[in-house]
Amino acid sequence: MKTKIKLEGVIAAMVTPFQKNGDLNIDAMKTLVDWLISKGVQGIFPISSVGETAKLTMEEKKRLIRVTVDSANGRALVMPGTGFPDQKRTEELTKYAKEVGADAALIVQPYYQRPSAEILYDYFKAINDAVNDFPLLLYNIPFWCGYELSPEMISTLSRLRNIVGVKDSGMNMINFNLTLHLVRKKIAVLQGADMLFLPSLVLGCPGGILAGANIVPELELEIYNSFIKGNLEDAKAIHDALLPLWLALEDYGSFPSLFKEAVTARGIPVGPARKPARPPTLKQKERLRQVLMQLQVVEG
Secondary structure, three states: OOOOOOOOOOEOOOOOOEOOOOOEEEHHHHHHHHHHHHHHHOOOOOOOOOOHHHOOOHHHHHHHHHHOOOOOOOOOEEEEOOOOOOHHHHHHHHHHHHOOOOOEEEEEOOOOOOOOOHHHHHHHHHHHHHHHOOOOEEEEEEHHHOOOOOOOHHHHHHHOEEEEEEOOOOOOOHHHHHHHHHHHHOOOOEEOOOOOOOHHHHHHHHEEEHHHHHHHHHHHHHHHHHOOOHHHHHHHHHHHHHHHHHOOOOOOOOOOOHHHHHHHOOOOOOOOOOOOOOOOOOOHHHHHHHHHHHHHOOOO
């Protein structure tokens, strides 16, 4: 019997607020959690890729998980990222997330090395077996990890009791479609790329875990709600309106500086990205602000 959790709608992959000196900004984290929930998101995903997970220590991650769970207070799902490149720390943080009341955890595929299919299965099975009745989501992000969780591997892993979903940020719609076909009745397949959110809903995806929901959660939700109500033309119109924003955020040398700049423009000062991410240029800032003004989410 699968561990139960309802995965649908818009889940915001959160940035991590820092102070100017690079320390965690806990007050801003609480504000961001409250703001996202007030906009209606169904869940929040702290310690994400856009949240600079690879630049956070174990203790910082634990503190962020506890603060997020306490701040959300049951108003939305809290699903932190608990993956490290190694099994020991991944198990430790996943167990901690369960202990402090998170609703689920996302486990990224191990990065830095490329394990065989057999080793990869053993890795996820060990984490699955280490936490009883705690929902786990696979996190497929080959751009950062250097390899993909194939549809076949996801299908194999979907048989594990605690695996309830996958955040697919592979940006390969052929594989995404095949994954849906293979596991639709077993686990939830959630889109991780904002630009592919609406096409994925059309294919039968129940929702998305989206970095853009940091910035325009109400508009990402409009895409979802319009689609659910059968208003595909309205959903397409919002998708098209958001395209300039998604394009303006695509500078991986500064990732996630532009996301943090946009969240700050919406009134929540989340600070700079940790180095070596470069800060946005004046030209990038101006382009981003113009896009946000066109979307009518910031004033001129």
